[in-house]
Amino acid sequence: SQQGEEDPQALSIQEGENATMNCSYKTSINNLQWYRQNSGRGLVHLILIRSNEREKHSGRLRVTLDTSKKSSSLLITASRAADTASYFCATEPYNTNAGKSTFGDGTTLTVKP
């Protein structure tokens, strides 16, 4: 059963601009993780945010979590052509474990040089 839904499905921006993508989910969670996937490759973990956290940073990435709205956002600042990829959120339902994490359908980001 799929819980997280990313929005928008596709995003195209110019190099240097910021990219924001969102993830909404339906039930309470332990944590939410963002992953990146280059075309035809495996997923790579970017960042984890726990349900008691509101914001986390990692390099050019900023993730926010609003548990009251059941939503998260991933902001990539000063984007580069190399950021072109699909980005997925994975939600771990409350009172379960990592084995129960579910992935959304992803946002495909294209950064034009």
Place this chain on the structure above:
Amino acid sequence: DGGITQSPKYLFRKEGQNVTLSCEQNLNHDAMYWYRQDPGQGLRLIYYSQIVNDFQKGDIAEGYSVSREKKESFPLTVTSAQKNPTAFYLCASSPGTRSGNTIFFGEGSWLNVV
């Protein structure tokens, strides 16, 4: 290099044939997973294993089988009972299934039924 190795990268299969996808990890992780990804979509869990000789069905286990005889290995068999097997298959592992564990992925295997 530590990581997860999937093979083959590309596989063609005739309808009615079973095929086995290999997944090996040298990360010393207890948990391993198989996901299916269809074009433009997210990942759906087929099976996962928390420990050797134990595994649980995920959301779309029908038509698939797995084994976990060794900690490092978690092969997936796509059987002829799987009606629409053409997809991208991703193997993954995590230190365990404790809450918050990061899932590490292999590079995937493309299966095309011809």
